[in-house]
Amino acid sequence: MRGLYEMDEWISGSRVVVTSLGAVTAHGAGVASLWEAVRNGHVAIGPIRGLRLDGFDAPIGGEVEALRRPKYDYLTRLGLRYPEPALDFALVAAEEAMSGAGVEVPSTRWGVSFGSCNGGIRSGEMALRRARERDTKPRDDRHLLMVPPHAMAEALSAAFGLRGPVLTVNTACASSAHALAHGVEIIRAGRADAMLVGGSDALTEMAYAGFGSVESLSARPAAPYSRSRDGLSLGEGSGMLVVVRADIAHAAGAPVLAEILSYGMSGDGYHATAPHPAGEGAARAIGSALSGAALSGADVAYINGHGTGTPKNDSAESNAVRAALGDAAQRVVLSSTKSMIGHLLGAAGAVEAIVTVKALQEQWAPPTAGFTGADPGCGLDAAPNEGRPLAMDVALSNNFAFAGANATVAYARPGTRPRPSAGFPVDDVVVTGVAVVSAAGTSVDELWRAYRAGRTLGRDEDGLRVARITDDLSRYTAPRERRRMDRFGQLAVATCRGALEQAGLDADERIGVVLGTGIGPIQSIGDFFLPVVAGGPAMANPAVFPNTVFNAAAGQVAMVLGAKGPTSTTTVGHSSGASAVTVAADLLRAGHAEAILCCAVDELSDYAIDAYRGLSLLVGRAGRDYLLAEGSITLLLERSSFARARGARILAGLGGYATASDAVGIGRWDRRGHGLERAMRGALGEAGVRADRLAAVWANAAGLRVADNPENRAIARLGLPGSCRVERPKRILGEPGGAGAQLCAALAMASWHNGFPYGPALVNSSSLGGTHTGLVLCPPIRESE
Structure with missing residues (x-):
């Protein structure tokens, strides 16, 4: 048996790059629409039309409007009548990403790594509402097939004929960041050559009821890192990325948008909903991402922050950045995409990864919109209200979640980082x-x-x-x-x-x-x-x-x-x-x-x-x-x-x-x-x-x-x-x-x-x-x- 107790090999450290992107957000379908609006600080958070939110204190959010149906017809295959919004978002975003991938990889060497917080819970909600309105016992049961998060990953696999590893992750608001990290590791381990990674979530009644019950929602568009911030804004949509082993991408002449250098993950072990006030768990995730790529705090010019707009989260994240980057934190730009499209829950990590990649490409720090004045409890440069040119070779993306699940992913402009040397032995x-x-x-x-x-x-x-x-x-x-x-x-x-x-x-x-x-x-x-x-x-x-x-x-x-x-x-x-x-x-x-x-x-x-x-x-x-x-x-x-x-x-x-x-x-x-x-x-x-x-x-x-x-x-x-x-x-x-x-x-x-x-x-x-x-x-x- 190969190497069952041997430790004399070393990690090969296969490089992994991003070759294509796809997005659906409140700014519309397509990465171009998302980036143009985010680059200019446009806020797409407004009154919700697609949900019944009578009696809710904060009936606003980043809602996707008038989206076309995806090409993959899962409804006919399942004998269903009503589409699942989160799956539609994922399929449309994936169509964009796959169309620009630029590589031809055997179907058995191409997998899916997908993250979602609520999965297809909207299908369950709608089935329950339909049954209640008709005063009959719910027999709309086949729509429950859409509820489990993995149904979406398997639909993506079928839609594009991807027969490699398929994985679904549900770590609440860090889901698609974790899915990205796991997808990278699958490629580095040699079990796939390319992965379709990302996440999707739709607005749901349960999310509004839940975040409202813990008093986390704001009645106005969220103002992350600001002195007057008072809560988050929910959003919906999907982000999908194609990540490929670097040598395969280069051999195919595929567009290389960014390199994924490393990632860090940690558990707070502190509270069910609140982060550690000093950001201890988040700082470990950031530090792990830095050390995994042999980076120092001075190498990081931009961080796409978790930035929800809640008082506890924003200050804890700022403390974590200071703890992980040291003195260099005072020179970094830490801005929040959620200020413009809302918090996409399980899809946030993927969509914010896309914004981070675009920021590296265009050497532009996107702003934190709605900024109303600096809070000493945060105190870092949030690029208030206006984006600006920023020279950067390396950028981070942070996502932190309920139950203390933290993730940070480090990205680099193509060709700007030397290959990190292996730092640990292959171990059984x-x-x-x-x-x-x-x-x-x-x-x-x-x-x-x-x-x-x-x-x-x-x-x-x-x-x-x-x-x-x-x-x-x-x-x-x-x-x-x-x-x-x-x-x-x-x-x-x-x-x-x-x-x-x-x-x-x-x-x-x-x-x-x-x-x-x-x-x-x-x-x-x-x-x-x-x-x-x-x-x-x-x-x-x-x-x-x-x-x-x-x-x-x-x-x-x-x-x-x-x-x-x-x-x-x-x-x-x-x-x-x-x-x-x-x-x-x-x-x-x-x-x-x-x-x-x-x-x-x-x-x-x-x-x-x-x-x-x-x-x-x-x-x-x-x-x-x-x-x-x-x-x-x-x-x-x-x-x-x-x-x-x-x-x-x-x-x-x-x-x-x-x-x-x-x-x-x-x-x-x-x-x-x-x-x-x-x-x-x-x-x-x-x-x-x-x-x-x-x-x-x-x-x-x-x-x-x-x-x-x-x-x-x-x-x-x-x-x-x-x-x-x-x-x-x-x-x-x-x-x-x-x-x-x-x-x-x-x-x-x-x-x-x-x-x-x-x-x-x-x-x-x-x-x-x-x-x-x-x-x-x-x-x-x-x-x-």
């Missing part, structure tokens, strides 16, 4: 801790015994088989820790704490959190929004709203356990846990952390069951063998050198991993299983393990024939030896949403000590829309060997 990734809370038990041993016994779990709930966790979660957290923490967060904290304890590790700034979830905090989303639908904005509960973002649970882990390293949350449907493993491993191999808590969690609230029941795919004869289960399972991943230096017990090595897309559309699979086969072979190839040397395949099969049959065909083509076991644990223990890969990994590691062959294991994981990930786990070398 190992598993040193695992913890479980599931319907089958609360330890790996209990999980193993339940699986081997073939015990039937759960019960029928109106056409769906459901296995729920009955364990008392309060025993895992103190009452003070549980204050305002929902059940989703409690599940995540419980297993992250257990994995740390097993590994004998205390969390700190070297330890990150990457969480995967298939359906997210749907209980909190329902608890927050349904009262608003029934009683208006006055019913919005500010204590519940912070838990409605998908990354809230990861933030709770950081706050309760102290894991303040890089944090991200993947939302790739039922393959979310596997995607979280790949993201965490990339961050570790790139030296961004020493260890990462890789948690996968999903709960089955009544809201979730209703949503699953509405999908005819899972009920009746087609899904009679399908069992839905709750679960939270955490793997503690570490750099091998860190684990060995502290004498940790290694449970497994992560030999290789790969992701591939069928690219056939939302809720569809390649019936022949070719996408999954590519993911399996890619993982085996990276691990240096031949298929005929596998000891076991832990399959994704969960009793859904339209997904299981393609997997069976793909496995049959691998050429497995007769001694290789093919295990299908979800057929017995249930499909635990996004935690399926962690379930199989835990069982694979247990199998080596319970009579199964002691050899490499392949773990399969697939979404319900044709995104597939393969993971290869290798047992540790025995002392006798």
Whole structure:
């Protein structure tokens, strides 16, 4: 097996460049419209026409008007009547970006990395409103297919035939900045040559109710960094970028707009909604972006700031810039695009990346519009009200989010920065801790015994088989820790704490959190929004709203356990846990952390069951063998050198991993299983393990024939030896949403000590829309060997 415990190679540091851009904002469709307006400080924030905001205190925002329909007709394919605005924004922006990419890359080497805060929640809101107005039970259920964030990534994959890795990130307002960082890492790791990266969000009633409930909205266009600022303005739209391996772009003669030098990520571990007042977490993200590109504060002339216009955020960001840049902060321009188009939530990072790239291209610092006078609590140069020429070779873009998720990306003008020298060795990734809370038990041993016994779990709930966790979660957290923490967060904290304890590790700034979830905090989303639908904005509960973002649970882990390293949350449907493993491993191999808590969690609230029941795919004869289960399972991943230096017990090595897309559309699979086969072979190839040397395949099969049959065909083509076991644990223990890969990994590691062959294991994981990930786990070398 290739390099499973070797450390004598060095990171190649493939350079990654931006070759094309696409945008949809309140300034209209197209990057040219966006840049011309932003360059001149034009404010597009005004009264909202497309939402019912009667009774709301701040019914203004950056609204997209009169957008044409995208060329990709997802409505006909799904049999739907009503478009999802956020998906339309993403597709139109992507059309612009892809048309100017300038490279020809094989479809299997081209992926998608997408970020969104609200996903297609507007489709859910509209379906709920339609049902309420007609006084009928909601049966507009197929529109719920548009709600999960990953539906948009899979639509983008299908629209452009991109069959490489597909990833969706939901870290609230930092989502598309994280998606950009992860997309860059996928290219640097050699798993793709080009990535379509970006994000999209539409204005929603829930966002207005939520930000209004925590008193964060301004009744006038936001005035970031100003003395008189009193809140943010919401906006909507999409930003998409094509990022390509530099040598491929240059060979093709593609336009090179900017180079992505590096990125930094961190978790505040401070508060569910407010940033650390001194900007400590944000400063670590900025500092990591600088050090990753061997930059000093003096190299940075311009920062496209997070700049929301809220009193706490703007001052905390200013403090973070001063802490990271030192004396050079007094010479940097820090301006806010949100002052002109509003806060685009999950799309903000991508759109602001586009503005940053254009600023580098044109050597122009765009202004902060609506500036009303300097605030000593901020005190940096905000380019008030008017942009100006600015010589710059390097620029940063900041995005910070609820739950303390921070991201900074560093860009350079083409040809102005020397190639950074490698600063760390390639290191293997190992598993040193695992913890479980599931319907089958609360330890790996209990999980193993339940699986081997073939015990039937759960019960029928109106056409769906459901296995729920009955364990008392309060025993895992103190009452003070549980204050305002929902059940989703409690599940995540419980297993992250257990994995740390097993590994004998205390969390700190070297330890990150990457969480995967298939359906997210749907209980909190329902608890927050349904009262608003029934009683208006006055019913919005500010204590519940912070838990409605998908990354809230990861933030709770950081706050309760102290894991303040890089944090991200993947939302790739039922393959979310596997995607979280790949993201965490990339961050570790790139030296961004020493260890990462890789948690996968999903709960089955009544809201979730209703949503699953509405999908005819899972009920009746087609899904009679399908069992839905709750679960939270955490793997503690570490750099091998860190684990060995502290004498940790290694449970497994992560030999290789790969992701591939069928690219056939939302809720569809390649019936022949070719996408999954590519993911399996890619993982085996990276691990240096031949298929005929596998000891076991832990399959994704969960009793859904339209997904299981393609997997069976793909496995049959691998050429497995007769001694290789093919295990299908979800057929017995249930499909635990996004935690399926962690379930199989835990069982694979247990199998080596319970009579199964002691050899490499392949773990399969697939979404319900044709995104597939393969993971290869290798047992540790025995002392006798």
